[in-house]
Amino acid sequence: MPYFDKDFDKFKGSADYVASSPLKSAVNVSIALGRPLLIRGEPGTGKTMLAHSIAKGLDKKLLIWNIKSTTKAQEGMYVYDTVQRLNDSRFGDKDIADISQYIKLGKLGEAFDSDEQLVLLIDEIDKADLEFPNDLLNELDVMTFYIPETKQTISAKNRPIMIVTSNAEKELPDAFLRRCVFHYIEFPEKEGMEEIVHVHFPDIESKLLKEAMKVFYALRNVDEFRKKPSTSELLDWLQALMIGGIPHDKISQEIPFIGTLLKKEVDHEYFNTAYTGNATGGGGTRNVRWRY
Numbered sequence: 001m002p003y004f005d006k007d008f009d010k011f012k013g014s015a016d017y018v019a020s021s022p023l024k025s026a027v028n029v030s031i032a033l034g035r036p037l038l039i040r041g042e043p044g045t046g047k048t049m050l051a052h053s054i055a056k057g058l059d060k061k062l063l064i065w066n067i068k069s070t071t072k073a074q075e076g077m078y079v080y081d082t083v084q085r086l087n088d089s090r091f092g093d094k095d096i097a098d099i100s101q102y103i104k105l106g107k108l109g110e111a112f113d114s115d116e117q118l119v120l121l122i123d124e125i126d127k128a129d130l131e132f133p134n135d136l137l138n139e140l141d142v143m144t145f146y147i148p149e150t151k152q153t154i155s156a157k158n159r160p161i162m163i164v165t166s167n168a169e170k171e172l173p174d175a176f177l178r179r180c181v182f183h184y185i186e187f188p189e190k191e192g193m194e195e196i197v198h199v200h201f202p203d204i205e206s207k208l209l210k211e212a213m214k215v216f217y218a219l220r221n222v223d224e225f226r227k228k229p230s231t232s233e234l235l236d237w238l239q240a241l242m243i244g245g246i247p248h249d250k251i252s253q254e255i256p257f258i259g260t261l262l263k264k265e266v267d268h269e270y271f272n273t274a275y276t277g278n279a280t281g282g283g284g285t286r287n288v289r290w291r292y
């Protein structure tokens with residue numbers, strides 16, 4: 001077995017993040033192949049946190065490139081600060097002939113130029129236009145780019161561990177996908193979710209958690225909701241329940257702090273009409289028609 005790498009299982013997770021075995025193995029394959037790991041999944045399923053966990057688990061520095069609708073691929077490599085140079089030429093006493101002082105490396109440039117291997121998170125790539133992933137293809141492949149202004153080539157001294165996240169909405173170009181290892185974070189089943197909750201709230205009362213999980217998964221089962229509550233909403237809700245000192249037997253009767261779970265008006269309307277019994281409050285019992 002000449003190709004077997006005993007170091008293959010590098011990423012074993014970190015104490016503050018629950019990673020399934022398929023996810024851990026996708027991370028390790030991506031590291032072994034030196035290819036970016038494209039992570040998709042519903043909002044709030046831990047895509048961004050994964051990069052933090054990898055950096056922590058492997059004890060490496062994390063660089064985060066947050067993508068916006070206006071972000072251009074070029075910015076990730078470098079920017080030439082011509083405005084500063086112009087200002088210096090007018091008002092400063094600097095030697096403006098040395099252009100290298102006006103070249104600022106972007107996140108990709110920084111990651112390539114670093115002496116140590118870094119973790120680079122390209123967060124929410126789907127926010128940018130379609131040109132963005134297409135413009136990055138060559139850099140992701142060869143991990144090299146050229147700065148014509150200074151005639152300098154920046155090559156990755158150590159291929160960074162690259163994590164690219166995207167919400168499930170938008171398709172990315174095939175040419176981009178070809179260069180990545182892919183993993184979809186499935187929404188956790190109850191058991192996995194309990195593990196995640198315990199990472200955040202180790203001392204949570206078990207009855208409260210049990211009741212809250214029943215209600216949460218019942219809400220997740222309502223197909224009519226436009227935006228189903230996710231992991232981050234569950235965590236917020238649990239925190240609100242604990243801060244509010246809500247007893248566990250009140251949770252399924254009233255579903256307190258519903259605004260931490262449902263974020264769309266239509267979902268609130270649907271939720272309110274799906275109540276039966278004396279739903280007008282005033283201390284009466286509310287019977288909820290959720291599929292427990």
Ligand SMILES: Nc1ncnc2c1ncn2[C@@H]1O[C@H](COP(=O)(O)OP(=O)(O)OP(=O)(O)O)[C@@H](O)[C@H]1O
Nearest residue numbers: 016017018042043044045046047048049196231232
């Ligand atoms: N597997 C997990 N282990 C521990 N915490 C988790 C896990 N998954 C989600 N969380 C928690 O849920 C919250 C949301 O996670 P995160 O921000 O990484 O989601 P996301 O997938 O990047 O969401 P978005 O698509 O909206 O950016 C965080 O507080 C995170 O700690």
Ligand SMILES: [Mg+2]
Nearest residue numbers: 047048049165
């Ligand atoms: Mg995120």
